[in-house]
Amino acid sequence: MLDSEHPQGTQAATASPFLETRSLHKHYGGVHALKGVSLRIERGRFYHLLGENGCGKSTLIKIISGAQSSSAGQVLIQGRDMTGLGPIAALGAGIETVYQDLSLLPNLSVAENIGLSEQLVEWSGKLFHRLDLSRLRDSACRALEVVGLPTERAFLSRQVETLPLASRQLVAIARAVASEAGLVIMDEPTTSLTRREVDNLIRVIRRLQSEGAAVLFVTHKLDEARDIGGVGLVMRDGELVHECDVSKATNAEIGYWMTGRELQQGRYRDMQPEKLPPLLEVKGLSLKKAYEEIDLSIAQGEILGVTGLADSGRNELAMTLAGLAPAKTGSVVLGGNALDLSAPDRVIREGVAYVPEDRLAEGLFLEKTISENITMSILDRLRSGFGLVSRSRARQAAQNTLEDLQIVAEDIHAPVSSLSGGNQQRVLIGRWLAAEPRLLILHGPTVGVDVGSKEIIFRIIQSQADKGMGVLIVSDDLPELLQNCDKILVMRNGRIYQTYEAEGLDEHTLYSAVVGD
Amino acid sequence: MLKNNNLLLASFVASVAMLGTGAATAQDDKEVVTVVKVTGENWFTRMEEGVTLYGEEHDGIGTRQVGPARADAAQQAAIIEDLISQEVDALAIVPMDPSTLEGVLRRAMGRGIAVITHEADSLQNTQLNLEAFDNAEFGAHFAEDIAECMGHEGQWTSFVGSLGSLTHVQWADGGEEYMAQFPEMELVSPKNESFNDANRAYELAKEILRAYPDIKGFQGGSAIDVIGIGRAVEEAGLEDETCVYGLGLPQDTSAYLESGAVDGIAFWDPKDAGYVMNILADKFLNGEEIKTGDDLGVSGYEDVTVTDGPGEGKIVRGQAWVDVDASNWSDYPF
Amino acid sequence: MITIESSHNNLDGVAQKVLRNFWVWSAHHPAIFPLFLIVVTCLSVGAINADFWQLSNLFDILRASVVRGLFALGVLVVLASGGLDVSFTAIAAFVMYTLTLFVVNVVPDLGIVPIFGIAGIMGAGLGALNGLLVSYLRAPALIVTIGTQYMLRGFLLTFIGTALFMNIPSAMDAFGRLNIITATAARGSEIGLPVYFLILILAATVTWWMLKHTLIGRAIFAVGGKPDVAERLGYRVKSVRVFVFAYAGLLAGVAGVIHVTANRLANPFDLAGTELAVIAAVVLGGARITGGMGSVVGTMLGVVLITLVSNVLILVGIPSAWQTAILGAFILFAGLFFSQLDRLAMR
Known part of the structure; x- marks a missing residue:
């Protein structure tokens, strides 16, 4: 259907771009979030919007998609001024935005999620109109076919919240297909997907592009951006500071433009620790329907990486070691004593800290202060003589963590929700470091974190290991593992497939081991 | 947030004002x-x-x-x-x-x-x-009327506004005690709760008529019960076969007193x-x-x-x- | 989560699969739950007392479901949009009493159609007030509607009147006595299915059609599922919120007039305290208190179930105090059932 409207397909890049912004400004109270952003987007091309958290990327997208209005400047779509016309007008003009939460309505069906917007736009947002159910189904079917999802009725009427994440992602793209979007904006589309799912997603997006749509990615994953190719747009402090061919740009180059300083490339793990005594020893650990016969050991000061596909059992293994999913058989010894994994509080008492993957859902209390979030794991130790928590000691502990981890915050009594993603993650890590654990388990430590924050988090991990703490990183960010670990363990189908020394290992070998090519 | 507070305050003040009508001189x-x-x-x-x-x-x-x-x-x-x-x-x-x-x-x-x-x-x-x-005497007084009207035999029932209304329960108990002297009087489904709603009393009375088709006596509790019972009796066309007595107010009950659906009320x-x-x-x-x-x-x-x-x-x-x-x-x- | 140990033989495996398929199926058809309880209640009451199986009894249950059913349709729409309304009984009481008083004293010859029209408009107006407060002050719906409930009731009793009166307008009285068909009950009395039952059928059909076949219907569920996403996708969230409360108010106004015509008297104290039973009926029918879910069929079955339990237990001689307890057990059972379904559907 895209072809019929735009017969030129990929050659659509003509004199007038599909979308153009002219010196967009946005003020939020006293904050100047956008400082004159001008950009041109042509049909049939890929764009990657790069930048640290808080650089103005989200604001720019919200203005383009009509969710917010700009303070000054213009948005032109196919030469028409669309400034401040709202989401319906933006949709109508062919701009489809897939936010990180996918902008799906979880309780509505697949067909409705795909096809409703079309009719909503047609009636320009007025709600008192009959719904054309057969047209809804037809356009949903056509779009589902394009993205390679089933088109039978049972699937069409399925509630979106019952689908796995990767399928939901595709449903969101199908909506863009159905609305014949000229520009699809994707906000960190691959954050929670496994490599294989990412590959499939990219295939579908390429098809979209080949039919003439422009795709604008907002992403932290430079490697992925390079794989896809296209124009790299780097933002810093509300300005578009750099434009480049992303496939040719180096991490160092982009990192420099994003942060304004040189970032360390290559391995953070420079020194190999001398043979220290073993800290954790796992033998024959099995959990039904998750993993079997896991043997592993971590020495003091050693960093072990665990990776694999989402269903490889890696997540469950991490949960077991945190006391969240007690294993049926096997033995776990920590520092010479058997470790009781039956409940998380026992594990914590033994000196194991677990930083979960989903920091918002499982870790942080967003409305509480930074200080409260940091000290909640060590309230025992902060007690004064009368068994009450000593305020001054708590303040001191929180302040120390703030400085150690370079958390950027007004003060320790600000709510965690006021921090950027990278700083939030550091607060969570800081909470567990305050407890001075013997073993630190990090589950996806840099998911949704910008490169600047990533670097700081990596340095924290290294310095803790240097002090003799054992670290276990469970992650599917392969460069992250290669940069930080001594050993990397690849899991497949619930078993350990291979163990690698990280030093000198290349990403391609590791990736093949993970996906099993 | 401030707006909401003002709104709540306003409604609070309004309700307090309503309570305070008629202050003493x-x-x-x-x-x-x-x-x-x-x-x-x-x-x-x-x-x-x-x-x-x-x-x-x-x-x-x-x-x-x-x-x-x-x-x-x-x-x-x-x-x-x-x-x-x-x-x-x-x-x-x-x-x-x-x-x-x-x-x-x-x-x-x-x-x-x-x-x-x-x-x-x-x-x-x-x-x-x-x-x-005396509440027991008052209940017995209704029971006496009902028993007389029924010829001292047959099924009867009692209503209360709610089981928490002590006087209503005492009237029902007083009636039951009085009836004990007549072995032919059978109490069924006692103390039905009408929740002071005529419609509820009506629905209950209809169900009772269905469950006990031969029932003859009804003792009302709350002043509104006889209205609901009376309507059910009237719709069933049983004005002459049933005996309905209970607390009631003359004007509210007048239509049913006239039709005979309610036989008598008493009040203080x-x-x-x-x-x-x-x-x-x-x-x-x-x-x-x-x-x-x-x-x-x-x-x-x-x-x-x-x-x-x-x-x-x-x-x-x-x-x-x-x-x-x-x-x-x-x-x-x- | 089915916590059954893994199967030791094939038979167990098959049983497990059947059970699992049943759960999945019921997750998509939550109305099966009230239907099941209705059947169980009917069969057990009917087995103990054969008088249950009378056409007149069915008529009585349907008749008693009308007012609660209209309320429930309003609550369903509000719940689906992620709101909560407890003011509908106060709206109904206000509309029925004020309007009846007005008609009796000013236009005693007004026909039943304009009476219903005015009741609907008054109810919708009062409901829209709720909606405006909820969407523009961003106050929680529960608090707003508790507030308006008390204010309306207080206003009614303080300024309009408190006396029960029996001489309702002739048009209302006549409409209340109009039957579609009548059945003969034991002892030969006639029990009719009143014409106002058709109003419930009409309202249910309109609500069903609206939820299923119009943009506003889908928008209601969209807003109930994720209001922020709905807003981003261009749904007018505020309009939807105002609309649902106005719709609930409209139905409440109509229900109020029906209450008067059926009861043949206007008592301003009536209907108070029945809110929770109505919300329970809607939830029994599969709607979520947290919004975004619910169906007209389920709601109607929930209403019938509640009416059934509060009316027919007399037939089996269950004391009145126990009737409430049984109702409570059903609601608790429903809560557990649906939370179980939720967890299963996510797997």
């Missing part, structure tokens, strides 16, 4: 406040006439009546709390649910406020409780009860003692019986019920 030496179950029901509107009348006829005493806008024991307690803090001289209370008021009434007495109650002979914390009559005049509560309060404040045989100067209360109550207080009983049927309902303007 300031020059009276003694202030007696009557607290009823709910304001505005015809019953308590009539009671207010008696309350107001007493204040007008007697110098040096201010009388007024208050009550919650809906029948809710907690709201009634809150109103009494307010009155305690206003330091009135005496409270005359018709409790919604006597047991929930024990605490607040003890506090009132502790503050030196005289506590007079009505329709609450199980209440511990009261100084004088007024009963228009709430105006007199309101008036007599204030007599008792006045006498109590003056330190006068009430004894059996006293004449309070109001019809039905010319020869009261005084007995010890469950607590420190005494119970004062009259014989003040009024029987009404198709022949005389029009004598009463309420």
Whole structure:
């Protein structure tokens, strides 16, 4: 259907771009979030919007998609001024935005999620109109076919919240297909997907592009951006500071433009620790329907990486070691004593800290202060003589963590929700470091974190290991593992497939081991 | 956020203003406040006439009546709390649910406020409780009418406003006790709760007619029960086969009295009860003692019986019920 | 989560699969739950007392479901949009009493159609007030509607009147006595299915059609599922919120008039305190208190179930105090059932 409207397909890049912004400004109270952003987007091309958290990327997208209005400047779509016309007008003009939460309505069906917007736009947002159910189904079917999802009725009427994440992602793209979007904006589309799912997603997006749509990615994953190719747009402090061919740009180059300083490339793990005594020893650990016969050991000061596909059992293994999913058989010894994994509080008492993957859902209390979030794991130790928590000691502990981890915050009594993603993650890590654990388990430590924050988090991990703490990183960010670990363990189908020394290992070998090519 | 607060505040002020209607005049030496179950029901509107009348006829005493806008024991307690803090001289209370008021009434007495109650002979914390009559006798009185009407044989049932309304339960029990002397009378599905809703009483009565097709007798509890029962009987065309008696008000029940769906009602005049509560309060404040045989100067209360109550207080009983049927309902303007 | 140990033989495996398929199926058809309880209640009451199986009894249950059913349709729409309404009984009481008083004293000859029209408009107006407060002050719906409930009731009893009156307008009285068909009950009396039952059927059909076949219907569910996403996708969230409360108010106004015509008297104290039973009926029918779910069919079945339990237990001689307890058990059971379904559907 895209072809019929735009017969030129990929050659659509003509004199007038599909979308153009002219010196967009946005003020939020006293904050100047956008400082004159001008950009041109042509049909049939890929764009990657790069930048640290808080650089103005989200604001720019919200203005383009009509969710917010700009303070000054213009948005032109196919030469028409669309400034401040709202989401319906933006949709109508062919701009489809897939936010990180996918902008799906979880309780509505697949067909409705795909096809409703079309009719909503047609009636320009007025709600008192009959719904054309057969047209809804037809356009949903056509779009589902394009993205390679089933088109039978049972699937069409399925509630979106019952689908796995990767399928939901595709449903969101199908909506863009159905609305014949000229520009699809994707906000960190691959954050929670496994490599294989990412590959499939990219295939579908390429098809979209080949039919003439422009795709604008907002992403932290430079490697992925390079794989896809296209124009790299780097933002810093509300300005578009750099434009480049992303496939040719180096991490160092982009990192420099994003942060304004040189970032360390290559391995953070420079020194190999001398043979220290073993800290954790796992033998024959099995959990039904998750993993079997896991043997592993971590020495003091050693960093072990665990990776694999989402269903490889890696997540469950991490949960077991945190006391969240007690294993049926096997033995776990920590520092010479058997470790009781039956409940998380026992594990914590033994000196194991677990930083979960989903920091918002499982870790942080967003409305509480930074200080409260940091000290909640060590309230025992902060007690004064009368068994009450000593305020001054708590303040001191929180302040120390703030400085150690370079958390950027007004003060320790600000709510965690006021921090950027990278700083939030550091607060969570800081909470567990305050407890001075013997073993630190990090589950996806840099998911949704910008490169600047990533670097700081990596340095924290290294310095803790240097002090003799054992670290276990469970992650599917392969460069992250290669940069930080001594050993990397690849899991497949619930078993350990291979163990690698990280030093000198290349990403391609590791990736093949993970996906099993 | 600020806006919301203002809105809440505004509605709060409005509701407080509603409660405060009819404040006592300031020059009276003694202030007696009557607290009823709910304001505005015809019953308590009539009671207010008696309350107001007493204040007008007697110098040096201010009388007024208050009550919650809906029948809710907690709201009634809150109103009494307010009155305690206003330091009135005496409270005359018709409790919604006597047991929930024990605490607040003890506090009132502790503050030196005289506590007079009505329709609450199980209440511990009261100084004088007024009963228009003995509740068991009143229930027996209905049962007597029903039994006579049914020829002393057949099935009958009883209704209550709610199982928490003690007097209603006592009437039902009194009726049951009276009926025990007639072996041919069979009580079925006793104490149906109408929740003071005529429609609910109607639905229940219909179900009872279906479950017990031969039923003949109905004893109503709340004043609204006979209306609902009467409608069910009328729709079933059973005016002549059934005997419906219970508490009721003449005007509200008149249509069913005329059609014969309701055979007879009895009530005590709430105006007199309101008036007599204030007599008792006045006498109590003056330190006068009430004894059996006293004449309070109001019809039905010319020869009261005084007995010890469950607590420190005494119970004062009259014989003040009024029987009404198709022949005389029009004598009463309420 | 089915916590059954892994199968030791094939039979167990098959049983497990059947059970699992049943759960999945019921997750998509939550109305099966009230239907199941209705059947169980009917069969057990009917087995104990054969008088249950009378056409007149069915008529009585349907008749008693009308007012509650209209309320429930309003609550369903509000719940689906992620709101909560407890003011509908106060709206109904206000409309029925004020309007009846007005008609009796000013236009005693007004026909039943304009009466219903005015009731609907008054109800919708009062409901829209709720909606405006909820969407523009961003106040929680529960608090707003508790507030308006008390204010309306207080206003009604303080300024309009408190006396019960029996002489309702002739048009209302006549409409209340109009039957579609009548059945003969035991003892030969006639029990009819009143015409106002058709109003419930009409309202249910309109609500069903609206939820299923119009943009506003889908928008209601969209807003109930994720209001922020809905807003981003261009749904007018505020309009939707105002609309649902106005719709609930409209149905409440109509229900109020029906209550008067059926009861043949206007008592301003009526209907108070029935809110929770109505919300329970809607939730029994599969709607989520947290919004975004619910169906008209389920709601109607929930209403019938509640009416059934509160009316027919007399037939089996269950004391009145126990009737409430049984109702409570059903609601608790429903809560557990649906939370179990939720967890299963996510797997």
